[in-house]
Amino acid sequence: MSCTENESGPFVVFFLPAVVGCLTILLARRWANSQVSNTSSTAVSRRRKIIKDPLIKRPLPPLACKMVPHGSKKASGVNKKGSVPVPDEEINGGGKRLGRPARPQPAVPTSTSTPEVKLVDGPVQPKHIPFPYIPQDGNLLFEAMTFVFTLVATGLQFLNLYRTAWWLPHSYTNQAMNFYLIDPHLVAFIVTIIFRKLLLSITMAILKSVLVPKMMPHATIAARMFILGVVLGAMAWCAYFIILKYPMVKIFYLCYPAVIYFILFGFHASPFLELNNGDPPLHCCSHDPSQIRTEVETLRQDFNVRMKKIIFNSIVGAYYSSFIPCCFAQSYLYYDVYAASQQTAFVCAGLVSRHASQLLGAAYCDVPHRAALHLGRWGPDTAGEGEVCTWCPRRVYPRGSRVSAAARSFVAVSPAVAADPTSLVHSRFHTVFANPSLLLCGMLCLQLALIVLQLCLLFSSIQWHNFLAIVILLFINYYTLFKMVRDYLVAWKVYKAENMIQDKNGPLPVQN
Known part of the structure; x- marks a missing residue:
């Protein structure tokens, strides 16, 4: 488990203040040469330490404060770094603490009214899960x-x-085929x-x-x-x-x-x-x-x-x-x-399954699936209730939006819809790739049907050359079946987890 700076910073500040001060400079250099350096964390740690230890009576380093008018650019720049302001009642000009800090009083509301805060502004954008690596055959x-x-x-x-018929005792040839023909x-x-x-x-x-x-x-x-x-x-x-x-x-x-x-x-x-x-x-x-x-x-x-x-x-x-x-x-x-x-039909079906598993694998289908989530889908508006606006191509519509296009009314059935309501191409694309595990399941079912049919013919075949042809063709079909089963199981679990996340991150209510 990796530890980022956001996790290690509070750990060092609150649980190891004495160790950081007593150990050698090597630990400080290691902290300074870390991958992600945040200069504001030092200032935050120092101020937090001052507030947390009010009973320790020792001279503190003077804090260089510069009077900055309220609302200036410098003040806003300090707030952007995440620094915690220190009240004027706690520190005097010499850097000594006057006493235990009192409880912060509730802020008095000013005359300016704060704007309304909304948790969700517009449609909920889809969240993607990183697709796991599935090894594929090289070219x-x-x-x-x-x-x-x-x-x-x-x-x-x-x-x-x-x-x-080379096995017959009176056969004129001892070879299994007439090669001269x-x-x-x-x-x-x-x-x-x-x-x-x-x-x-x-x-x-x-x-x-x-x-x-x-x-x-x-x-x-x-x-x-x-x-x-x-x-x-x-x-x-x-x-x-x-x-x-x-x-x-x-x-x-x-x-x-x-x-x-x-x-x-x-x-x-x-x-x-x-x-x-x-x-x-x-x-x-x-x-x-x-x-x-x-x-x-x-x-x-x-x-x-x-x-x-x-x-x-x-x-x-x-x-x-x-x-x-x-x-x-x-x-x-x-x-x-x-x-x-x-023989011709079995070879063609086997080649179709082989090329489909190579070109339309689970890793490839994940890319159009992500695009389909952003595209969304429109459905026919059968209810006929609510306000209907004209569809705008420069807008992404949330779920439940009702638009009119080409003298028809449509309703958004996806969390975010950017598709053209009159385009059948967008509708088919979303249908195929909204859940690619269904496409992979269809390919897997066809491959299973092919293998079952070959097994049935294998047990019912009498002629030796038909038996040999079916057995040899089954080997490559078994390998293709393994690849399809693996892709389907991985895609099914990934998209099931993704659907659970999409359901949890649905549209939130508006806070006043």
């Missing part, structure tokens, strides 16, 4: 695990397509697609270990351009040999995700190579309504970009690892369509 570790997951999923899909250029194309982000992560980790920080921005740009050229060149080389073997219709299957990418991200190359290339957003507690709405708009756009990345990377991973092998299968090949479709 390199996350990309490595995702690459292994998609690579294993690709191998399992090829196993579903080209499996053999698999196109090596198609495999190289798929591996290049799923390896692109891991390649950049490895390159950035190497650059950070060998370069100084001031050279990293230029090195990062150069590394992105170089890796983008390598990936596109390798894909073009593989696509050239694929065109020579397959009809042109199947080539469009390889390029179909590019159309989705340009629709979602345009011509920006960073989402193709990196999952999260920017710094995490930060929250600024502001009382300006326009700044609050601007921050909410920034966080909303960042959340939408993260959702686009989750959807695109999950679809691309499942598309190239599980769907493309089925598209390029030989026409004479017979395979179980139900098992292949099941």
Whole structure:
């Protein structure tokens, strides 16, 4: 337990006056060289000591007093430091005490009337609880695990397509798969697609270990351009040999995700190579309504970009690892369509949960949650009682305020409301992030449903390749489930305590 000066000052003054006076100067130097120095505490301690020991008859050091008119700047400056004024009846000009100080008489009310004191002036601002640190997977570790997951999923899909009955005594092959039917250029194309982000992560980790920080921005740009050229060149080389073997219709299957990418991200190359290339957003507690709405708009756009990345990377991973092998299968090949479709769905769901736990963790959701508390929310005014004023964009409204906007009446349902009553974006933002534990609980329920479904299929599966595919995919889903359970439990406890504090710090009555 740390001890600040506000706690140690009264302790030294009241309980250790003799020790401070008798010990060596080392303790005084230690006090003078403390982290926070307050010059007024010495004066306060000296005056308190004079008043507390009136029976000790010893000469006191003369106090240099300067006559200052009442209400001057110097007098106000002394009062700001927190010094205690000494009555004139206690100390004479020689510095000796005349007698025991009498009880202070009640102050006579002056002619000037004191203004009314209000405990609460305006809406109650929300109070935030520091969110605890939750360890997250680094970029390199996350990309490595995702690459292994998609690579294993690709191998399992090829196993579903080209499996053999190698265990039979009269089988013509002793291998579990017909490898000669698999196109090596198609495999190289798929591996290049799923390896692109891991390649950049490895390159950035190497650059950070060998370069100084001031050279990293230029090195990062150069590394992105170089890796983008390598990936596109390798894909073009593989696509050239694929065109020579397959009809042109199947080539469009390889390029179909590019159309989705340009629709979602345009011509920006960073989402193709990196999952999260920017710094995490930060929250600024502001009382300006326009700044609050601007921050909410920034966080909303960042959340939408993260959702686009989750959807695109999950679809691309499942598309190239599980769907493309089925598209390029030989026409004479017979395979179980139900098992292949099941594999594709499980891979896509597993990638969605992995990317969601990485990009929408509890630590990230706490930032838009704080902004949502400042934003507040309006509800429809069904009572129709009380005064209704026109909504002003430069004002923060307390709970219960009634405003009119767009020919409708609204009432504030939050302690502080800076949102636009007619904006559905603000209403949705507050609904999602007012309690992020509900969002994390929804993600956790979907992950639990996925695992339960896989376990049910695991116990009901008869074919060995389906059994093997479900067992291997369950490992990565268990790890994602652990991360989601941890984030939900921490967020639930933190926001439960925060709600209790918000309830205790509600609007206070006005004192007259």
